[in-house]
Amino acid sequence: KVFIEIIAKNVNPARSSVIDAGMNRGYFTMLAARLVYDVISFELSKTCIGKALGSLDEMGLSSKVQIKQTGLTFEDGGFIAVDDKCLGGRSIKDSAPGREGEVPLLSLATALSQFHVDPHRQIALLKVDIEGHEYEVLRGFGVEAFIRFNIKHVMLEASSHIWTGDLSEAVLFFKQVASLSSCVYCLDPNLDPKKCSFRETLDHRVGKLYEVIDFSQALNRTFEYHSNPCCGNFWFRDIGSKTF
Secondary structure, three states, rough: EEEEEEHHHHHHHEEEEEEEEEOOOOOOHHHHHHHEEEEEEEEHHHHHHHHHHHHHHHOOHHHHEEEEEOOEEOOOOOOOOOOOOOOOOOOOOEEOOOOOOOOEEEEHHHHHHHHHOOOEEEEEEEEEOOOOHHHHHHHOOOOOHHHHEEEEOOEEOOOOOHOOOOOHHHHHHHHHHHOOOOEEEEOOOOOOOOHHHEEEEOOOOOOEEEEEEHHHHOOOOHHHOOOOOOOOEEEOOOOOOOOO
């Protein structure tokens, strides 16, 4: 709803693209293509890619979409062994070259560069949902890349309970990204505002949202059963509207 009611109405599809990092079966890719955006999608699973291509062909949208089978990570190098299922949350591991089912690992910047993304052509939305590797990939991408690649909005799954590394570093990183944005919202439908420091806000186009005002709590990994009742999805609005 955010995509349709806000992004698509404010960013001209004729002069912009959408990046779908973690395409899965292609629901988000197809939505963007139906809204006549050019779409660049990345996905590990060959099975998922096949399902998405079949749906795009049926809808007559294949010409709007470019898909690359790759694993996205902090920096270029190595491979990931991928199963033949199309399920979110599957286990993946580093693999040596030459094994069946392996997929190369690339940074997001390299993956975009391979498609010769025009830095003067605005990216209406970067959507990132890659099963717990979001922070790793975006950290490798770097805060400056949001400006360099002319990214207008970013939407990501904040699966903090399976992230690795120092949580304080993630808090600092997202604060830096947020400094480029007019506002950061929590989009998690399972949000429990009683447990979180969020300011409730209302957008007349999409209804109730929660403004993120405490990243350390939004990314907290200490809740029972590894759940995160604070925020599972972030929406950074108007990335690049501010300068360094």
